[in-house]
Amino acid sequence: MTVARRLNKSDAPKNITQDEKIMNENDFIVSKTDTKGFITYGNKIFVDMSGYSKDEIIGANHNLIRHPDMPKAAFWLAWHLIQEKKEFFGFVKNLRKCGGYYWVYAYITADLDDKGNIRGYTSFRRKPSRSAIETLTPIYKLLKDAEIKDGVEASKQTLFDYLAQNNISYEELVVNLQAGV
Ligand SMILES: Cc1cc2nc3c(=O)[nH]c(=O)nc-3n(C[C@H](O)[C@H](O)[C@H](O)COP(=O)(O)O)c2cc1C
Numbered sequence: 001m002t003v004a005r006r007l008n009k010s011d012a013p014k015n016i017t018q019d020e021k022i023m024n025e026n027d028f029i030v031s032k033t034d035t036k037g038f039i040t041y042g043n044k045i046f047v048d049m050s051g052y053s054k055d056e057i058i059g060a061n062h063n064l065i066r067h068p069d070m071p072k073a074a075f076w077l078a079w080h081l082i083q084e085k086k087e088f089f090g091f092v093k094n095l096r097k098c099g100g101y102y103w104v105y106a107y108i109t110a111d112l113d114d115k116g117n118i119r120g121y122t123s124f125r126r127k128p129s130r131s132a133i134e135t136l137t138p139i140y141k142l143l144k145d146a147e148i149k150d151g152v153e154a155s156k157q158t159l160f161d162y163l164a165q166n167n168i169s170y171e172e173l174v175v176n177l178q179a180g181v
Helices: 044-050 072-083 130-150 152-165 170-179
Strands: 029-033 039-042 088-095 101-112 118-126
Touching: 029 044, 039 044, 072 088, 072 101, 072 130, 072 152, 088 130, 088 170, 130 152, 130 170, 152 170
Parallel strands: none
Antiparallel strands: 029 039, 029 118, 088 101, 101 118
């Protein structure tokens, strides 16, 4: 029996385009992973938005749909929080199989067993507000530029500096952006 190799970001398209697919107003994208970020479940909307088939998606690493514009600091923050059994809210630009992209407003949290141990993670995503994306795109670019120039620690510091200068927590920033405040 041959075991299919799990897809990951090295299998992602190299022909990245500016084709954006916009989420429908009332849709939810849902996926679940094991403790290492390998996908164990994806709903039909996730399959449709990512452009992969269900067979390709299940078992793949979630980084298959990682968009190169996304700063590493965002994923560092997500994993830092969810491994502590806290909630992560954030805006994520995802890479589709065709090379296009879609933005989501994501929520990720740990799934616990009855002893309180983490047995995996679940993410729900809704359509992000357009103004949030417009505000965040240059901020993510700043973080990405810092990452390329000086590494991920410098990029994280750029995020902390931005929050301090604006006297706002990360959670407040994200919730306000989605609410259009
Ligand atoms: C439940 C769950 C959902 C995730 N959803 C996404 C996602 O939609 N897009 C994404 O790029 N990363 C997502 N991630 C984060 C990935 O696991 C990974 O950290 C990220 O793609 C960066 O990968 P890399 O560090 O290998 O470059 C998710 C992680 C979990 C646990």
